Amino acid sequence: MPVEKNQGDPVTGGTLNGTGSFEMKALRIGSDTLLAQIIDMVNKASRSKAPIQNMADRVAKFFVPIVVPISILSFAVWAIWGPEPSFVFAFANAVTVLIIACPCALGLATPMSIMVGTGKGATAGVLIKEAKVLEEMEKVNVVVIDKTGTITEGKPSLKSVKSFHSSISEDKILMLAASLESSSEHPLAEAIVRAAKTKNLSLSEVTNFESITGHGITGMIDSKKVFIGNAKLLKDQGVTPDESILKETEGRQSVSETVIFIVAQLQLLGYISVADPIKANSKTAIHELQQQGLKVIMLTGDNKNTAKGVADALGLDGYEAEYLPVDKLNKVKELQQGNKIVAMAGDGINDAPALAQANVGIAMGTGTDAAIQSAGITLVKGDLQGIIKARKLSHAVISNIKQNLFFAFVYNVIGIPLAAGVLYPFFGIFLSPMLAALAMSLSSVSVIVNSLRLRTVKI
Numbered sequence: 001m002p003v004e005k006n007q008g009d010p011v012t013g014g015t016l017n018g019t020g021s022f023e024m025k026a027l028r029i030g031s032d033t034l035l036a037q038i039i040d041m042v043n044k045a046s047r048s049k050a051p052i053q054n055m056a057d058r059v060a061k062f063f064v065p066i067v068v069p070i071s072i073l074s075f076a077v078w079a080i081w082g083p084e085p086s087f088v089f090a091f092a093n094a095v096t097v098l099i100i101a102c103p104c105a106l107g108l109a110t111p112m113s114i115m116v117g118t119g120k121g122a123t124a125g126v127l128i129k130e131a132k133v134l135e136e137m138e139k140v141n142v143v144v145i146d147k148t149g150t151i152t153e154g155k156p157s158l159k160s161v162k163s164f165h166s167s168i169s170e171d172k173i174l175m176l177a178a179s180l181e182s183s184s185e186h187p188l189a190e191a192i193v194r195a196a197k198t199k200n201l202s203l204s205e206v207t208n209f210e211s212i213t214g215h216g217i218t219g220m221i222d223s224k225k226v227f228i229g230n231a232k233l234l235k236d237q238g239v240t241p242d243e244s245i246l247k248e249t250e251g252r253q254s255v256s257e258t259v260i261f262i263v264a265q266l267q268l269l270g271y272i273s274v275a276d277p278i279k280a281n282s283k284t285a286i287h288e289l290q291q292q293g294l295k296v297i298m299l300t301g302d303n304k305n306t307a308k309g310v311a312d313a314l315g316l317d318g319y320e321a322e323y324l325p326v327d328k329l330n331k332v333k334e335l336q337q338g339n340k341i342v343a344m345a346g347d348g349i350n351d352a353p354a355l356a357q358a359n360v361g362i363a364m365g366t367g368t369d370a371a372i373q374s375a376g377i378t379l380v381k382g383d384l385q386g387i388i389k390a391r392k393l394s395h396a397v398i399s400n401i402k403q404n405l406f407f408a409f410v411y412n413v414i415g416i417p418l419a420a421g422v423l424y425p426f427f428g429i430f431l432s433p434m435l436a437a438l439a440m441s442l443s444s445v446s447v448i449v450n451s452l453r454l455r456t457v458k459i
Contacts (some may be wrong), residue, residue, distance in 0.1 A: 065099030
């Protein structure tokens with residue numbers, strides 16, 4: 001919702017000035033500006049993240065140093081006790097061990113799964129910028145989310161119209177409000193005018209239009225003086241609503257709606273309520289995350305009443321209001337210090353530092369470039385259902401990687417002894433280098449085929 005500014009109030013670069021013009025004094029420049037501080041916080045958060053070591057690297061760290069001694073030992077044993085010509089037999093066994101132990105399957109296990117998995121995510125509107133977030137996403141136990149543009153649409157819309165007179169229809173109330181608001185640049189005005197156009201209402205001509213800062217607007221419509229605005233406007237005009245009307249409007253305000261009264265000829269005709277609506281699937285997505293054992297916390301720069309209304313409506317595990325970018329960053333750090341694996345979802349430049357600091361940063365594709373640049377995952381459609389998809393994808397990819405590593409490892413556990421000639425003393429069976437090469441190729445094919453199964457996973 002718009003924030004009213006008066007003489008002497010601070011203003012922030014990058015925000016919108018709704019009406020009129022003003023003279024500004026720059027108190028901070030260069031590295032002291034809020035934008036520069038946000039950029040610095042993003043950079044520090046990005047540098048502080050420890051890289052996640054690849055699973056295959058951890059296995060290969062022990063695997064390669066073991067295989068070479070086995071090959072040398074095989075050569076030595078068969079050179080002494082092997083059949084004639086013993087040197088040739090020993091050399092063939094040593095080479096066979098090295099061929100069959102070639103870690104092609106081990107090397108393919110992780111990148112193949114990640115390549116197919118990220119492609120699968122892209123088709124579902126989940127863009128993975130960094131492969132390591134797939135491993136982290138599965139471990140997440142706290143999801144921190146921004147409100148405006150993430151949980152909500154980020155765009156005010158008409159919620160209700162109420163007439164207090166049987167002779168005046170709700171469409172008439174909306175027409176009067178939209179006619180006046182068509183001359184205003186206020187974000188709420190856009191919502192009201194858009195609603196009137198959706199209903200194909202014909203707007204009346206307005207004369208003597210005037211904006212009353214912090215109260216509302218006024219103008220002449222059909223030779224009648226019409227005012228629309230907040231409770232302060234009613235007080236200024238000497239209009240006192242009934243107690244029942246005040247209770248009704250307070251109820252709407254408690255669920256994060258902004259109430260706008262319509263007064264004509266000093267008579268209260270009705271009201272219009274406007275709100276930033278919660279996205280259709282936000283509640284479902286949040287409940288599903290909670291059912292999976294995750295805590296969902298909202299951090300917002302909006303006021304406490306609005307934040308409480310949204311938090312209560314969605315059944316969140318916690319919320320914080322009136323948070324600045326640095327507050328969001330510090331909250332994520334606090335959770336991490338409490339041994340929490342944190343995913344942060346947001347869409348604005350004020351979310352960028354927290355997105356970079358979180359174990360997994362999730363940006364709404366409908367948000368700012370700064371947020372998208374700071375996050376490891378981007379949700380193209382910009383809704384929270386994408387977090388569910390990202391978690392399912394993460395689980396599927398990590399499981400697939402583990403399966404690939406298992407195939408590669410078991411193949412080597414069985415293949416290396418056979419290549420070393422363990423069956424020769426008992427059955428006279430010797431694995432030739434050509435068969436070892438074929439077996440090695442088949443192990444790589446098995447990993448590739450298993451990775452391609454990710455294309456059929458439902459997320």
